[in-house]
Amino acid sequence: MQKFTKDHEWVKIDGDVATIGITAHAAEQLGDLVFVELPEEGKELGKGDNAAVVESVKAASDVYAPLSGTVCEVNAAIAEDPSLVNSDATGEGWFFKLKLKDAAEADGLLDEAAYKQLIA
Amino acid sequence: MADAAENGDQQRTPLYDFHIENGARMVGFAGYEMPVQYPRGILKEHLQTRSMAGLFDISHMGQLSIVAQSGDLDEAKLALEALIPVDILGIQPGRQRYGFFTDENGGIRDDLMVANFGDRLVLIVNAANKAADEAHLKQHLPSGVVVEKVDRALIALQGPKAEAALARLDADCASMRFMDVKSLKLLGEDCPVSRSGYTGEDGYEISVPNEAAARIAHALLGMDEVEAIGLGARDSLRLEAGLCLHGSDIDKTTTPSEAQLNWAIQKVRRDAGARSGGFLGENVILQQVRDGVRRKRVGLRPEGRAPVRGGAQIYASEADGAAIGEVTSGGFGPSVGGPVAMGYVGTAYSEPGTRLFADVRGKRLPLDVSKLPFVALGFKR
Structure with missing residues (x-):
């Protein structure tokens, strides 16, 4: 089940683990990424907390935790090569996985149709 | 986002x-x-x-044409020297020189190019300052020297x-x-x-x-x-290329000496020069050319991969102490293949190779004072 936030993150939920990244639209808007700072594994994040930082040539932007939970895995490949986020935002360019505190929180996220409408 | x-x-x-x-x-x-x-x-x-x-x-940049009604371009050149601490008179036909408008305090109002096309001088000024520059020229130049916007x-x-x-x-x-x-x-x-x-x-x-x-x-x-x-x-x-952006790296609060732009002030405009001084802020500017300054613009190479942006405070120590400088421009240098920045630091910290730290999102990240430019210049001299 793939969901979205108005802050241009995508969330893929599998049981009680959510994989999180930024949308292709966001990556395109940011332009060429040159730096990604990921959260540490084991870090507890509340919904809306700063979770990661992405920097393009031009500017830095925050990536927020779309749901509450504990960081259980991060994608070191994008820290090594931030251009993966530009080339494959919803695949190889994922950011981190959260072990969710409350799966029901996901009900508040946008579905694909609502997100598409947001960026139209 | x-x-x-x-x-x-x-x-x-x-x-x-x-x-x-x-x-x-x-x-x-x-x-x-x-x-x-x-x-x-x-x-x-x-x-x-x-x-x-x-x-x-x-x-978007400003193009301003300056002529003397008398037809003697030297009149316009000398008039400009009251606003720009540069050897304008020495700009031969077919040549251009870098310079800046200074203010009473020795700060930099704008930086610009002055070209001599034989019959006129042409100034290329920054977009954000072009209206103010034109007004500044019109306020200070004598009536026989005419400024026109080039559309x-x-x-x-x-x-x-x-x-x-x-x-x-x-x-x-x-x-x-x-x-x-x-x-x-x-x-x-x-x-x-x-x-x-x-x-x-x-x-x-x-x-x-x-x-x-x-x-x-x-x-x-x-x-x-x-x-x-x-x-x-x-x-x-x-x-x-180590070039200043007015509004970020230089402005009215920075002087030519602090910005390491003394090379643009030819000897003829300095102490004991034939046309020494005679420009806005001359006391401060010539004293600093003579005696040096307490802070300097330097290149900065962050050690890690995180870009260090304009506004970041610079420290001498990773752990404590007050800021000793500030980043004025910074980002990722695609040809360098890593982050690059420039900023002002206390003169004691301005030697290339000096290890300093910049605050990025609450962490003090290491960076080294570096020579400018970061890349070899390709000018055809």
Whole structure:
């Protein structure tokens, strides 16, 4: 089940683990990424907390935790090569996985149709 | 992730349609809708300019023509020397020089190029300051020296292949050296051109009639060597080249000595020079040229991969102590392959190789004072 936030993150939920990244639209808007700072594994994040930082040539932007939970895995490949986020935002360019505190929180996220409408 | 702000009453340059046709992303800059990047993106645009040639619309910049009613250009040159601490009188016909308007406190109102086209001087000034610069000139210049806005587009063609490209329109461009100026004939139009730029590469800045701007831009863009480049890459190119951006690296609170721009103040304008002083802020500026300054603009190389941006505070210690400086420009240098920055630090910390720390999101990240520029300059001297 793939969901979205108005802050241009995508969330893929599998049981009680959510994989999180930024949308292709966001990556395109940011332009060429040159730096990604990921959260540490084991870090507890509340919904809306700063979770990661992405920097393009031009500017830095925050990536927020779309749901509450504990960081259980991060994608070191994008820290090594931030251009993966530009080339494959919803695949190889994922950011981190959260072990969710409350799966029901996901009900508040946008579905694909609502997100598409947001960026139209 | 923040969305881009909506643009209000922005002006458009004569190349607006050209940008849209080429898929530019437009942003507001100094009151104009300008291309920040084209579909290839800032990294590729930057590297294109370093290896081939890039076409930039810089029509937002101010072009001012200055003549003396008497017909004696020396009168205009000497009058300008009251506002610019540079040997203007010594700028020969066909040559251009870098300079800056100073203020009473020795600060930098704007930086600019002054070109001598024989019958007139032409000033190229920053977009954000052009109205203030024109007013400043009109306020201070004597009545016999006349300032006029030049309402033309301005195109920069930059990169090692710029000469080969422009030579197809007028072969005379090849005989120009760095900081020469000349009138070229491009597609039938008389175009004042300088061999200079803001990228650290060889190249030209070309003043073209508004109505011919798109035709000339298309002709250049149609050449294999040339791609359109936006303001994003223009900024990373100039940063790697160690060139100041007015409003960030220099402004009214920084002096020429602090900004390490003393090279632009020729001996004839310094102590014991034939035309020493006689410009706004001369007491502060000449005293600093003589005795040195307490802080200096330096290059900074962050050790890690995180860009360190303008506004970041600089510390001598990783753990404690008050700030000893501030980053004024910083980002990722595509040709360097890592983050680069410049900023001001206390003179005691300004030697290349000095290890310092910059606050980025609450962490003090290591960075080293570095010589400027960060890349080899490609000027054809």
